[in-house]
Amino acid sequence: MFCNDIKAELSYAYVHAIAAKVGCECMRTVVDRDSIDVAIKAHGLYSATSTIKGVQIDLQLKATSAFEMREHDFSFELPVKNYNDLRGKRGQPALLVVLTMPEDEQDWLLHSESGLISKDCAYWHNLKSAPPVANADTKTVRVKRCNLFSPGTLRHLMTMVSKEEELGDVL
Amino acid sequence: MFYKDRELPDAVLNKISPFIVDTYVSGTGWERIRNRNPEVAIYRFVLQDVDDLVVPQNRDFVDYTRRIADVVFTLGEVEKRSALEVLDAFASPSDVLRIQITSAQTDGGTMPLRQGAEFYLGVRKTLLASASDHIEPKPFHGRMTKASAEQFVDSCKIGQSTQGSYVANIICPLDPLLNMSASPGQQSLFPELPQAGFSRAVTSRFMNCLGIIQQRVLRSDTERFVSPEKDDLIISGNFFEGLAEMQPFDPDSRIAFSCSWSPTVRTDSHIPQQVQIEKWMFREIADIAARLRPEYAPHAVEIVGKVYALAGEPGEDELMQGEVGIRFLEDDKLLDARLALTPEDYQIACDAHKLGQYVRVIGTLQRARRLFSITNYQIFEVLAYTTYGKEVNKKFLKKATEVNRRRSSKR
DSSP states (O other), X not given: OOXXXXXXXXXXXXXXXXXXXXXXEEEEOSSOSSSOOEEEEEEEESSXXXXXXXXXXXXXXXXXXXXXXXXXXXXXXXXXXXXXXXXXXXXXXXEEEEEEOOSSGGGSEEEETTEEEEOSEEEEXXXXXXXXXXXXXXEEEEEETTOBOOHHHHHHHHHHHHTTOOOOSOO | OBOGGGGSOHHHHTTOXXXXXXXXXXXXXXXXXXXXXXTEEEEEESSSOOOOEEEEOOTTOTTHHHHHHHHHHHHHHHHTSOHHHHHHHXXXXXXXXXEEEESGGGXXXXXXXXXXXXXXXXXXXXHHHHHHHHHXXXXXXXXXXXXXXXXXXXXXXXXXXXXXXXEEEEEEEOOHHHHHXXXXXXXXXXXXXXXXXXXXXXXXXXXXXXXXXXXXXXXTOTHHHHSOOTTOOOOOHHHHHHHHHTOXXXXXXXXXXXXXXXXXXXOOTTSOSEEEEETTHXXXXXHHHHHHSOOXXXXXXXXXXXXXXXXXXXXXXSOEEEEEEXXXXXXXXXXXXXXXXXXXXXXXXXXXXHHTOEEEEEEEXXXXXXXXXXXXXXXXXXXXXXXXXXXXXXXXXXXXXXXXXXXXXXX
C-alpha cells in the first residue's frame, strides 16, 4: 500500500475502535456520493433521554502528518468538494474527523505486549453552515484542539443526535 | 462492515420523491412521530421494535440519495424482502390483481389451454371495460377504443403465477407522472382526497364492480344493472361479457378476486378486499351481459350496396347459389350483411362483384351478435349508375376508405 493509503486505513481503524468502545457500528462506504467515508450507527434508544430509535452520524475521514499544532487549533487543507458537501444541508449530521499523525511512519502504530497505540490524535470539526468558498481547490479549516474525537466525545455526540439536538462547533 | 448502499443504483434512488416514500410507509405500518427538524420526517414502526425511519423531505439535501437508500434497506429488512424489490415498488409502483380459480381442473396449478385462452381474453376485456366505463359510463360500448383505456390495458402484464390452484397475477402499473413528480405539498393540501390517477381509478372500479355484482346476484337484485337507480355505478355490458368469458368449466368452481394495492398511492378503504364469484353466478352474469347489449330489432330495409364476398356452393341442381356478402351504408355507418341467394340471383351477384356494380336489395335486416343478415329478400338487382347517382357513390367510397384505413392502422 502507498503511504496515503496506510494513513487512510489507520484513520479508519482509529474511528472504528472508538465507535466499538461506545457500542456503535462503524460502516464504511464504498461509493463516494457525498464525501462520507464512514457512518457511525447505534440501534434503538441510545440513552434514557433519546427521542429517536436508531441514530447515525456520518464522517469524512482525513489523516495528516503535515500540520502545525497551535495552542487552540491547527489548520487543515480540505478539498473544496468535501468542504461544500459537509457544509450543505443533510438529512443526517456529518462531521469532518482529522487524525493527526507523527511525521515518522514508524511512530504511527506502536505495538507491545502492553498495548496497541495509534498516534497521534483525531479531532472532529462541524462544517454545517460554514460560509461558501469561491474559485479554490482547497479550503483551510481550523480544527479546534478541544474537539477531541474520543469515546466520551462520540458518546456525547450520538446522544445529542438521538435527542435531535443540533451539533455545534464545540460540545 | 460495509455500507450497503452500493447495491442500489443512484439513477433510480434520485428519482424517488419524499412524497412517494411518505405515502408508502404511512400505508405499511409506520406512524409519523413528532420531530424538531421539518426537513425530515421520522416514522416509527408500530408492529415491531426496529429503528425509526428518517425520510428526507428536501431533495436538495447533499445526502438525499444515501438517505433514500437507507430507507429502502430498512424497509427491506422489516418486510423481509430484498432492497431491490422495495426499490422497484417505489420506482415502478403497480397494483396487482390476483385472480384465483378454484376447480378440479386447476388443482395442480395448471389450466386447460382452451380455458386459459378464454380466461385471459376475459380478463383483458373486463379491464378494458372498467377503463372505458371510467372514461364514459354507459350500458354498452360498441367499440372500446378510447386511447387511454387501451394504453392502460396494454401496460398491464401477467405476473408469475402463485402456487396452489391457478392464480393469475395481473400487474397494473400506476401512472408514472403521479409518482415521479408528486410533491409533499399535494398530500398536505388535500389529506382526505384519495390520491388516484387513471390506473388506480380503473383497478378500484374493477374491484368495486365485482363487489357490487356479487352482492346483487346474491340478493337476486340484478334488474338494477339493466335499469340502474340514480346514483348507481354504471357497469357496462362489456364488463359482464368479459367476466362471463372468465368463468371456469367445472360445476363446483369459483373465482376469487383480490388486489394488492401499491402503497405509494393511498387506497380507498371502501373498496372490497376480496370478491368471490361462484360458478352458478356466471349464468346470471351472462344473462345480464346479453340484456345490456343493444337490441337490434329485425326490420324491413331497402339497401344499396356492393357485393364484397361470394360464398355460395353448388346446389342439387349443380348450380352455384347461396351466401353472398353485401356492404352498405345505414345511418352513416358501413355495415356488412349476408344473404342467401337463388341460383339466378347468385349469378347476378357474381357479375356485380366482377364489374364493381351496385346492387339493390329489399328484405328484412336482422342482427345476431355482431353479424347482420338479410332474410326474406324480395328483390335483388343491379342498379344502373345513373339511378343512385354520384353522391351515393362518393359517400360509399369515402366511408369504405375510412374503415379500411382504421383497420390497417390496428394491424
